[in-house]
Amino acid sequence: MKKVWIAMAVVAVLALGGYVACRVYLKLTGEGPGPRGRPGAAVAVEIAPVRTITLRDVGMFTGSLVADSRFIVSPRIAGRLEKLLVNLGDPVRRGQLIAVLDDEESIQQAERAKAELAVARSSVLECQSNLDAAKREFERAEALLKKKIASESEYDQAKAQYEVQEARHKVAVAQVNQKEAALKEAEIRLSYAKIHAAWEGGSDTRYVGERFVDEGALLTANAPIVSILDIGSLTAAVYVIERDYSKIAVGQPAKVTTDAFPGREFVGRIARIAPQLQETSRQARVEIAIANADGPLKPGMFVRVALEFTAHENVAAIPVSAVARRNGQRGVFVADAAGKKARFVPAEFGISDSGLVEVVRPRLDGPVVVMGQHLLEDGATITVVPAETAATSTPASAPRGADRRPQP
Secondary structure, rough: HHHHHHHHHHHHHHHHHHHHHHHHHHHHHHOOOOOOOOOOOOOOEEEEOEEEEEEEEEEEEEEEEOOOOOOOEEOOOOOOEEEEEEOOOOEEOOOOOEEEEHHHHHHHHHHHHHHHHHHHHHHHHHHHHHHHHHHHHHHHHHHHHOHHHHHHHHHHHHHHHHHHHHHHHHHHHHHOOOOOOOOHHHHHHHHHEEEEEEEOOOEEEEEOOOOOOOOOOOOOOOOOOOOEEEEEEEEEEEEEEHHHHHOOOOEEEEEEEOOOHHHHHHOEEEEEEEEOOOOOOOOEEEEEEEEOOOOOOOOOOEEEEEEEEEEEEEEEEEEEEHEEEEEEEEEEEEOOOOOOOOEEEEEEEEEEEEEEEEEEOOOOOEEEEEEOHHHOOOOEEEEEOOOOHHHHHEEEOHHHHHHHOOOO
16 A cells, blocks of 8 residues: 555655646747736736838858959979069069079070071082982983983983982972971970960959969979969858858849958859759859959958849838747737736748848737736737837746847
């Protein structure tokens, strides 16, 4: 019998604990009316009017600035870096000479090619002279043969000699062409020792972004020397989530801010949108073009980008803190004209902006409770207090900070 009484006592304690836990949960989540206090006791609340205002659905994103154009200047041939004419941050004009390699070997190759070309041209002159002589001898043998003075064998010999000289002349001419090509190749290789910064389109002035080597370094072909940046316009690269992807379009304006210039806004436009979302993050890359004529922005800066998705004009708006949930429904508590009663009105909400949320439906016919609604139930008695005294009027069991957070 004693064991039965102990079991009943344990069950009673557990039931009481469950009831207390349930009441605490309802109080914290706002699903229930909260502590009732004395029957008919008024709850101190703060109210706010329903405003007619324009609300904007704005998405905030973070990203980095990248240069519109960036390329590496490298030599086409190997050699020792004799001169480096630019340094980090220097402006560079289109076609400007920025580095010179040791070109002694290339100079010697070009001189040798010139000498070989001269020899080949002299050989052409010699062959031309021999060809002219052979031609005259052939023509004379042909005339004598017609007069029956020269024999067939003399004619054949003169003709063969002429053809040989003609072939040698053609070979000499071909050798001249070959040597000219070799000279041109040597001159081009010599020109590679002088390294210029060249690009097509864009601004005529760009800047040295990075310097990779010093004078005297032995470079291989395609070894990086400096990087050249175009910062006349920049691109802000951000990533948008799947929910916002359908809200953006090319040409859409954007406002860009950075910690480097607090309080200053830069205007940009969406230039490119990735046609796919990354599977790992479910985000898509969006590139925003930003004019940077004066050059305050620099590649690599961290930026915040605001994209306005839509704007709703002249809509009913209430503070976000007024949103409550009762019996699984979202809505607001509306105070009557006398400020004595509050009734719960289920509502459908739209976009939010700057602490305000749009009330799509229904039309609200009175001010809404923005503080203390977690203590209310439909038809509860209320006492409206000024905003500056609402904190002292709120019971200790319901901290003021909880009232300012929107209900889920």
